[in-house]
Amino acid sequence: MKRLVLGIQYDGTPWHGWQTQLSGHTVQDRLEFALRKFTQADIKTTCAGRTDTGVHAIEQVVHFDAPVERTASSWVRGLNTHLPPSISVRWAAIAKDCPEQEFHARFSARSRTYHYLLYNHPIRSPLREGKAGWVFRPLDAERMRAAAQCLIGTHDFSAFRSADCQAKSPIKIMHGIDLVRRGDLIVIKLHASAFLQHMVRNIVGSLIYVGTGRQEVGWLGELMAQKNRHLAAPTFSPHGLYLANIDYDPKWELPQAPVDAFAHW
Known part of the structure; x- marks a missing residue:
């Protein structure tokens, strides 16, 4: 399996935060539902930082071990097909292999x-x-x-x-x-x-x-x-x-872009 990294953007208003709950009404629950629809496999995701109810993300970073091979653009288009308007996958990338460390959305963040x-x-x-x-x-x-x-x-x-x-x-x-x-x-x-x-x-x-x-x-x-x-x-x-942003070492070669403070409002 290859470790896939996603850049996620979401409006947190309709959701009960990031982290999965029994209600199933969280961003993580909805993303994992989309992954299941797209891959026909149960996939657990790990995020860079949990957000509470009502909190938004300009760029949340998520990783998981992909059971199927797809191009980066295919992951973006395929997952967005199964996501509601309030959640969007903005980019996807295969985590670069580094001998001394495996990429982790949370622990690799600087x-x-x-x-x-x-x-x-x-x-x-x-x-x-x-x-x-x-x-x-x-x-x-x-x-x-x-x-x-x-x-x-x-x-x-x-x-x-x-x-x-x-x-x-x-x-x-x-x-x-x-x-x-x-x-x-x-x-x-x-x-x-x-x-x-x-x-x-x-x-x-x-x-x-x-x-x-x-x-x-x-x-x-x-x-x-x-x-x-x-x-x-x-x-x-x-x-x-x-x-707004999670900072990683350039060695991971993630397709992140600078965030303009007013670009989204």
């Missing part, structure tokens, strides 16, 4: 990038429903950007960790955080070695407190030092959260 899309306007927009978090109070993007700088580097992110998080350690490397504003839309881009459960949504909620003036710019630094989740802002809506 880092991950999430985007959070905020709609900042006094009136809610039906066109943004389910696709962006809404903040009706004016947000000061410069204050938010300044507040986020203390998160960059290697830190204990317990202040932004869900009580149900199963990660072995709260210590992660935040490679960078940036905020880009275009009119009423703000994209918060977070690039880290890995993320704790609800970490992005908890950080975004706290940045909003700073952006509206409810808290001072230095507040996030205080939260980091106190390592107490109860002192931070509530977990913000999942609707504006997008798994």
Whole structure:
């Protein structure tokens, strides 16, 4: 068997997250159904990072061991035939053979990038429903950007960790955080070695407190030092959260493309 790698894009609004459930109403369940239809075989998939209910993916990366041989374009067309409009296979590739390591969607990843899309306007927009978090109070993007700088580097992110998080350690490397504003839309881009459960949504909620003036710019630094989740802002809506990119060593030769923060909105 050859290890196949897929780039998956999905609208998470109608699904109960990525990971398979008894209900069968998850992205993983629907992808594995499509694989069964296309190959006539039961195939289990492994993803780079699980996403929660309502969370979207610009590019989720998945691997599995293929029981049949097909061209990359055939995998893309064949699987998309059996997938609903909210899920699409964007590319397929045979994992390159590396003697020292077998490709693994999760463990071969060097880092991950999430985007959070905020709609900042006094009136809610039906066109943004389910696709962006809404903040009706004016947000000061410069204050938010300044507040986020203390998160960059290697830190204990317990202040932004869900009580149900199963990660072995709260210590992660935040490679960078940036905020880009275009009119009423703000994209918060977070690039880290890995993320704790609800970490992005908890950080975004706290940045909003700073952006509206409810808290001072230095507040996030205080939260980091106190390592107490109860002192931070509530977990913000999942609707504006997008798994944007998984970074791998070029040796794997995956057909990934750079992600433009506003290309999908």
